[in-house]
Amino acid sequence: MKDQEITDFNRIEKAISFIRKNFKSQPSLDKVANELHLSPHHFQRMFTEWAGVSPKKFLQYTTVEYAKKILKENKFSLLDTAFESGLSGTSRLHDLFMNIEGMTPGEYKNGGTSLSINYSFAETPFGRLLVASTTKGICYISFSENDTKSFKDLQTIFPNANYTQTVDMIQQNALFIFTHDWKKLNKIKLHLKGTDFQIKVWETLLKIPMGKLSTYGEIAKRLDRPNASRAVGTAIGSNPVAFLIPCHRVIQSSGEFGEYHWGSSRKVAMIGWEASRMNLNDADQNDL
The missing domain is CATH 1.10.10.10 (Winged helix-like DNA-binding domain superfamily/Winged helix DNA-binding domain)
Structure with a gap:
């Protein structure tokens, strides 16, 4: 994995943590991207490449x-x-x-x-x-x-x-x-x-x-x-x-989701990543 890809996961982990903490307010794509100091377009593309689905779809996989x-x-x-x-x-x-x-x-x-x-x-x-x-x-x-x-x-x-x-x-x-x-x-x-x-x-x-x-x-x-x-x-x-x-x-x-030895946000990322692969055929690419 290239250094850029490592950085991307760190950003995705931060995004997941932010979304989970602010789930009730349903943060927009722009809001999450701004939290990561990225443009909405760049964040959407990066997230979709990593997860295989849009941030909106991934969010559905990581909710209670x-x-x-x-x-x-x-x-x-x-x-x-x-x-x-x-x-x-x-x-x-x-x-x-x-x-x-x-x-x-x-x-x-x-x-x-x-x-x-x-x-x-x-x-x-x-x-x-x-x-x-x-x-x-x-x-x-x-x-x-x-x-x-x-x-x-x-x-x-x-x-x-x-x-x-x-x-x-x-x-x-x-x-x-x-x-x-x-x-x-x-x-x-x-x-x-x-x-x-x-x-x-x-x-x-x-x-x-x-x-x-x-x-x-x-x-x-x-x-x-x-x-x-x-x-x-x-x-x-x-x-x-x-x-x-x-x-x-x-x-x-x-x-x-509960706690995880290697970080709760990483646990949620794993659950969402696996869910996205099991549901990839039904994934949409809509923005948050």
Whole structure:
């Protein structure tokens, strides 16, 4: 991703944050563009190139009412159908091509002494990230506002691992999710450190289709732990693999998007970006 594209995402993130804070006043295209110090035409074009739809359409995908609608639709399809059967095309379930292997006690004993971890930095539609892998799969992905801090955060999880800054095929294949049709992806493997409960929660998140949403309560019910919403929330919050394990698709039952480890505006951007791709054929290009 070019430097200009990185700047564009930062602007889009700021635009989303501004729209969310001022939603009740329904800010015009000119108003949002002015907030970003851009001309309306430039902002419209930049936003549409990034999201695939107009700012007006994208705004619809990032409102509470849209979230409530998706949750209502999911009552049957997500829990009773999608979890069991899977979907086709670009909306196929993550678990059709992605699986989790939990680390053995020996693999992360004494802070990961036995682990060799490759790591690198990459640009995505949602900003820069750090991606790390073992010989068995992706072990960590985190959005990076500061490369040094991101690497130190990784080291806190595996303080005694052997690290090499290099790009490997495991990382490249995982990052293709941002640019390739999912039908063309190879199997992505995740090699994660977590408790049995955490891994079960993360596996359940993989079954939420792209463009769909779920709630903490629904995830708890799926695990046959209907009273464990708080524990589910904690497990979701400890997700070590941003985006690939789609914790951004879990929102509050009220339709509010809620907090996100890597920033609430980034979470809303992800939800809207995915929704726009699932509804691209119906997108209009009208101004705000």
